[in-house]
Amino acid sequence: MEQTLRNEKTTEEVALGIRRRVFEHSIRNNGGYMSQACSAAEQLAWLYNEELNLGAPTLPMIPKPFEGVPHKDNPDYHTGAGYNGPVAPDLDRLFIAPAHYALVAYATLIETGRMAPEGLEMFNKDGSSVEMIGAEHSPGMEVHNGTLGIGLSTAAGLAYGRKLRGDTGNVWVYMSDGEVQEGQTWEAIAACAHHKIDNVKAIMDVNRQQCDGAMDSVMEVGDIGRKMEEFGAKVVWVNAHSIDEMREAVKTPHPGQPLIILANSSPFEGMPTLEERFPRLHYVRFKSEDERARFNIEIAESLGIDPIDYAH
Amino acid sequence: MVEMVSRPYEAAFEKHAMAHDEVLCLSADLTSSCEIDKFRDNHPEKFLSLGMAEQNMMSFAGGLGLAGYRPFLHSFGVFLYRRPYDQLMASIAYPRRKVRLMGFLPGITTPGGMTHQAIEDVSVMRSIPNMTILETGDATEVESICEAADSIDGPVYCRVLRGSVPRLFDTPIKVGEMRELETGNDILIVSSGITTEEAMRASAALKGAGVSVRHLHLNTIKPFDHKTMLDHIASVKGGVITLENHVVDGGIGSLMAETMADAGVGKRLVRLGLKDTYAHGGSRAYLMRYYGLDALALVHGIEDLMGQKFGITEDDLSAARVEAVHSLVKAEGL
Numbered sequence: 193m194e195q196t197l198r199n200e201k202t203t204e205e206v207a208l209g210i211r212r213r214v215f216e217h218s219i220r221n222n223g224g225y226m227s228q229a230c231s232a233a234e235q236l237a238w239l240y241n242e243e244l245n246l247g248a249p250t251l252p253m254i255p256k257p258f259e260g261v262p263h264k265d266n267p268d269y270h271t272g273a274g275y276n277g278p279v280a281p282d283l284d285r286l287f288i289a290p291a292h293y294a295l296v297a298y299a300t301l302i303e304t305g306r307m308a309p310e311g312l313e314m315f316n317k318d319g320s321s322v323e324m325i326g327a328e329h330s331p332g333m334e335v336h337n338g339t340l341g342i343g344l345s346t347a348a349g350l351a352y353g354r355k356l357r358g359d360t361g362n363v364w365v366y367m368s369d370g371e372v373q374e375g376q377t378w379e380a381i382a383a384c385a386h387h388k389i390d391n392v393k394a395i396m397d398v399n400r401q402q403c404d405g406a407m408d409s410v411m412e413v414g415d416i417g418r419k420m421e422e423f424g425a426k427v428v429w430v431n432a433h434s435i436d437e438m439r440e441a442v443k444t445p446h447p448g449q450p451l452i453i454l455a456n457s458s459p460f461e462g463m464p465t466l467e468e469r470f471p472r473l474h475y476v477r478f479k480s481e482d483e484r485a486r487f488n489i490e491i492a493e494s495l496g497i498d499p500i501d502y503a504h
Numbered sequence: 505m506v507e508m509v510s511r512p513y514e515a516a517f518e519k520h521a522m523a524h525d526e527v528l529c530l531s532a533d534l535t536s537s538c539e540i541d542k543f544r545d546n547h548p549e550k551f552l553s554l555g556m557a558e559q560n561m562m563s564f565a566g567g568l569g570l571a572g573y574r575p576f577l578h579s580f581g582v583f584l585y586r587r588p589y590d591q592l593m594a595s596i597a598y599p600r601r602k603v604r605l606m607g608f609l610p611g612i613t614t615p616g617g618m619t620h621q622a623i624e625d626v627s628v629m630r631s632i633p634n635m636t637i638l639e640t641g642d643a644t645e646v647e648s649i650c651e652a653a654d655s656i657d658g659p660v661y662c663r664v665l666r667g668s669v670p671r672l673f674d675t676p677i678k679v680g681e682m683r684e685l686e687t688g689n690d691i692l693i694v695s696s697g698i699t700t701e702e703a704m705r706a707s708a709a710l711k712g713a714g715v716s717v718r719h720l721h722l723n724t725i726k727p728f729d730h731k732t733m734l735d736h737i738a739s740v741k742g743g744v745i746t747l748e749n750h751v752v753d754g755g756i757g758s759l760m761a762e763t764m765a766d767a768g769v770g771k772r773l774v775r776l777g778l779k780d781t782y783a784h785g786g787s788r789a790y791l792m793r794y795y796g797l798d799a800l801a802l803v804h805g806i807e808d809l810m811g812q813k814f815g816i817t818e819d820d821l822s823a824a825r826v827e828a829v830h831s832l833v834k835a836e837g838l
Contacts, residue, residue: 262600262634264657271599328599335570336594345560346595349567352552357571376591379560387552 203435206237206303211462212495213299217312219488219500223477225295226491227466231399231432231457232293236300236366238438239395244364245284247277253308255331258321262328272321273334275306281359285350287335289343290368290397292474294326294333297366301332341374343367344394348384348450351392365394367452370402372413378423381450385424388448395453397432405471417454425452432457465490506701506826507671509643513606513664514539517576520650521550527654528568528575530554532561538578538608539666558583562591569601574654580614581607581622581663585629597632600658606649610639610663610697611749612778612795617785622663623778627754629661630726637725638679639663641672641700645723648676652723655679663697670701672828677723682732685829688716691742691809693802694733696722696756699747701826702792705799706816708824710806713814722756730763737764743772743809747802752777774805799824 201209210233218224240246251274260266273279276286288297295315301307311331314320323330325338337343343365351363371377384392404410417427426446430437432455441453459473460466465487469476478484484502492499517540521527533556535541544551554561558579565575577584584605585592596603607622614620629637636656640646646665653660656679673683685700686693686707695703700721707717718740720733737744744764746757757775764773778795792798799821807813 262598264600264634335566336598339590339594342559342563342591342595345563345591346567346570348560349564350570351567352564353568353571353573356573376557376559376563379555379557380564383554383557383560383564386555 200305201241201303203234203237203241206241206300207233208462208495209303210237210296210299212497213302213312214295215463215491215495216500217295217315218476219484220502222484223475225292226463226476227399227401227459227473228293229296229299230461230463230466231397231459232296233462234433234435235395235397235438235455236296237303238435239286239364239366240300240304240306242439243442244286245282245361247280247283249276249306250274250278251331255307255311255314255321257319258329271328271334272331275301275331276334281357281361283361284364285334285361286332286364286366287337287343287347288326288333288366289337289371290340290366291326291333291336291338293366293368294324294330297326297332298322307331340368341371341376343371344377344380344392345383347392347394348380348389351389352387355389355391362391362393365392367394367396369396369398369400369413369416370407372416373411381420381423381425384450389450390446390448392450393442394450395438395455397457398454399457399459401459401471401473403474409471420452425450427452427454429454429456431455433461463491463494465494506828508668509671510668511539511666512643512646512669513649513666514542516647517650518543518546520654521576522547524574524654526572526574528552528573530561530565530575530577532556532558532577532579532583534579534608537580538606540578558588559591562588563595565603566595566599566601569596569599569603574602574604576604576606576650578606578608580609580620581625582609582620584661585625589628593632596659597634600634602657603659604653605659605661606653606664607661608664608666612783612791612797613665613698613749613788615785615787618782621783623783624751624754625661625663626725626750626756627758630754630759634658635726636660638677639697639723639725640665641697641721641723643669643671644673644675645677652677652679665698672701672704672826674828680724680727680729682729683721683723683829685721686717686719688718689740690716691718691806692736692740692744693717693719693806694722694744694746694756694760695719695748696725697749698788699749699797702797702799703747703802704826705821705824706802706806708826709799709803709816709820710814713816715806715810715814725756725759728759728763730766733760733763734767734769737769737771743774745774745802745805745809746776747797747805748777749797750777752779772809774809776801776805
């Protein structure tokens with residue numbers, strides 16, 4: 193089953209599909225996390241289409257509505273991890289640490305045949321499990337990461353436990369560079385290094401953007417690669433839009449250390465029109481109907497599709 | 505007199521941890537202060553040093569929980585919720601991870617002052633959905649806290665006593681069951697943790713003065729057996745008084761106020777504890793006197809509650825013998 197889920201499309205096709213879906217969704221909804229699709233598309237496409245060792249989804253292709261939070265009176269509660277397949281000793285796990293990338297992650301699930309396209313129509317709708325900021329119960333999510341900087345620590349704990357149990361699967365974390373402003377990220381790297389937790393692998397979207405704008409204008413973080421090495425990680429820089437570079441980077445030996453792939457990305461890769469909105473790219477909401485119409489035409493052309501008919 | 509037990513947590517934790525494969529011991533640079541240094545030396549394979557990095561420790565523990573382990577986190581209580589509150593919420597409480605938060609030095613049991621004194625921990629933890637709160641009041645409760653905590657299907661925060669701890673009870677904690685220490689019918693005293701010994705001292709003196717005291721000790725603060733408590737409240741003629749090593753807001757005083765108000769009980773309630781104030785560094789006896797958390801403060805509170813003076817002095821209280829409460833005394837309560 194695993195094999196049938198892979199490589200039905202090339203990873204480049206998956207990445208393009210992610211951008212197209214996020215674009216269409218954002219045009220229809222008068223805004224969205226388009227820039228994250230630009231920077232992250234190849235990374236998430238590569239993870240899901242090639243690198244991650246996942247089983248077939250265990251949850252319905254069309255997501256169920258919200259069924260309550262974890263509580264002693266909610267015994268049937270489950271997370272959205274089933275879209276990544278079952279939990280098994282040899283399989284990988286993935287946390288999307290910046291849960292604000294949820295729209296992009298959902299688009300990836302659709303492009304890789306793990307969720308039906310209808311899932312995206314439920315995005316941010318009342319009563320839906322397909323939440324705007326990915327929740328535990330949202331498709332493809334296993335833990336809450338909306339509060340930035342906690343993903344790597346959780347992965348480290350899970351990975352340590354899995355190692356104790358003799359599991360061979362890895363724990364992957366998709367990270368964003370804004371998270372390095374949080375002290376917890378550095379605590380987590382130090383803990384991984386101290387306890388030689390090398391079944392943690394992370395890929396970080398280094399787009400140099402955060403909610404307020406360009407990171408350098410909000411709070412400079414310096415040479416994060418060198419700092420991570422100093423804290424004990426094995427670090428490899430790649431071009432975030434070169435799938436070949438990611439394929440090579442993950443082969444880097446990192447015994448006794450977590451591997452962090454720093455993926456240099458462009459926040460408007462594939463949608464050059466978005467550059468007009470720099471440096472406020474975190475959530476692009478159209479300023480006018482005119483802008484929406486123009487972006488629709490220009491970005492559709494960049495992505496090789498017809499403009500979206502959003503009037504109806 | 506009461507037996508003093510040295511470092512009851514140390515052996516109790518080791519026994520429990522070694523009997524359960526999924527139990528792991530986590531420490532945040534307070535290993536000997538939390539009486540797990542011998543455990544670290546004897547069982548390094550079950551011990552994780554996570555350094556002075558509580559935010560990471562919380563989420564890391566959540567990850568261990570996700571992997572099927574039941575980590576026991578050891579630190580001073582204050583460090584388990586103030587700095588890493590966000591991580592406690594997102595990585596432990598929300599997903600109901602079986603993480604056991606062993607909070608040492610509750611309230612003013614530390615001379616460390618404001619930064620070290622967990623004076624609002626119960627209040628914070630009570631308002632966290634999915635959280636269970638246990639508090640130890642004697643050596644027997646410390647000896648049984650690991651098993652009690654580890655029986656909880658979800659996260660649990662425990663106020664744990666360390667060092668030399670008096671033995672007041674001879675039966676282990678039964679989660680959810682309050683201890684009936686006195687069963688009189690004039691007034692109801694509710695205490696927990698280190699204030700129970702003080703209340704036992706006060707109730708001995710009050711009995712001598714002819715007051716019929718009902719005294720309950722709480723080791724389970726959340727969840728709470730409101731129904732049983734309401735029966736006790738109904739069985740006294742007068743009011744209720746609480747004494748806690750905590751601010752009076754959000755702790756057991758508030759718990760009683762909520763219980764009484766919800767049920768429409770119109771009796772008086774006097775809440776003793778830290779009254780909207782921080783404490784400072786000092787010895788336990790000094791701080792309990794200074795902030796009105798000791799037996800004398802309780803006697804004065806009861807005088808206020810009953811509108812009577814009993815002429816009980818400090819000497820009467822220090823002379824009052826506190827004896828261990830044997831289960832035979834109140835078989836039905838234990």
